[in-house]
Amino acid sequence: MTKAISLRVDYDGTALRRLAKKAKDAAQVRRLLALASIYDGRSRQYASEIGGVTVQIVRDWVLRFNERGRPAGLINTKAPGGRAKLNDAQRQALAKIVERGPIPAVHGVVRWRRKDLVQWLFQEFRVSVDETTVGRELKTLGFAKLSARPRHYAQNELEGEVFKKNFPAALAEIRKKCAPGTDIEIWWADEARIGQKNKVTRRWARRGTRPSAPHDQRTMWAYIFGAICPKKGKGAGLVLPYCDTEAMQEHLAEISNAVDPGAHAVLILDQAGWHVTPRLKVPDNITLMFLPPRSPELNPVENLWQFMRDNWLSNRVFKDYDDIVDQCCRAWNRLVDQPWNIISIGMRDWAHRS
Incomplete structure (x- = not known):
């Protein structure tokens, strides 16, 4: 039989129960009380019944508590999620080309659409993404779809x-x-x-409809x-x-x-x-x-x-x-x-x- 993993020695059952009274996370409270029973000499099976989990999961709690060294280690954290499809260099390149805008003779369009940027990313970096991903990346980079203000063709930006x-x-x-x-x-x-x-002007309306105005x-x-x-x-x-x-x-x-x-x-x-x-x-x-x-x-x-x-x-x-x-x-x-x-x-x- 595998020997049970000992808990850290810088806490005891009384300390964990005191922390459980102050905790606001329900899952953390259950884990603290389960570990407190182990400090009191109870079995891992008894602790699993308090936590409403299996003995193996109690073992995982003990490992997390020992490794992180603080009760906050017993709070569930957000899963890291999948790896991002674009790295920082590719995001910066995307931001630059969106700010410059398309060249009609080269890109074949007068304004960027998400599907155009999907194609550009593949041609430039051989990265395959969908339109939703491009839209999310643009929003993260601080871009939004705005109405352009007319600019005089002979404007000298240097003068401004x-x-x-x-x-x-x-x-x-x-x-x-x-x-x-x-x-x-x-x-x-x-x-x-x-x-x-x-x-x-623009107004809120349901997708697929075109609102009218006098x-x-x-x-x-x-x-x-x-x-x-x-x-x-x-x-x-x-x-x-x-x-x-x-x-x-x-x-x-x-x-x-x-x-x-x-x-x-x-x-x-x-x-x-x-x-x-x-x-x-x-x-x-x-x-x-x-x-x-x-x-x-x-x-x-x-x-x-x-x-x-x-x-x-x-x-x-x-x-x-x-x-x-x-x-x-x-x-x-x-x-x-x-x-x-x-x-x-x-x-x-x-x-x-x-």
Whole structure:
């Protein structure tokens, strides 16, 4: 007969029962009480009856307890599962090619599908995986299927990087021109056209169906002139019938009134004609700073428009111009009443760390 394996000598039955009272895992409690009976001189058969298992399993508990040296070793741990099909190098290669996107002339598609990436992984590494595995790997790598924002074909990406790099120095020059101790507020401004020919956004629906949404074909619209100060979570906006110099002048006055007393605003905006015209009279507490050409992604108000459309302005039919104005005003006022959203959407590390 095989000799029973002795338990560790740094515990006893009383100690294990004390630990069992505090334990919250039911399986661990049974194992602790079974081992406590062995410490008390009972047989392994008696311990197996306490645990409701066979003597062989009690032997396994003794081995685990002795090897791990602590009662926590008696808690079931998650099984390691099968070996991953992709190693770290292959995952990094997958991430790089997804970020670059496909070359239509080479890959034959204009956007990656999971089955295209399955084929690429096999051609590149001779690794066979299914589409579900690729989707899971992409999710783990931080990818999601998002709507792409249109980008101007002539955009110079280097200009955007230079603008961000030089932003602290430009801000410092503006600060020098202000009185000592003046609080500098960073504001962003943009305009959005909201009209009867409205956007249709994504919505939850059952798989295999295609949801519908009302879509008007009439062409009446209005413009939201919106500006935000993300650091302080505030905004200044107007809904106007035209997008021109006179409208921009009204918006500047609105922003000027929203700037804290004694503070100076640096208003960052694109180079639209009504922004750069010399006919514009800029208030004394505002300095304009212009973004590089064709670089709307540098302006967080663009993301603000998407948020407002997705939540309040899309998938609806406007009766007339007054209804457009009313709904735009409601949406903007709801946004201003949610400063946490202005902060979350508008903060940019490269701008606000200055």
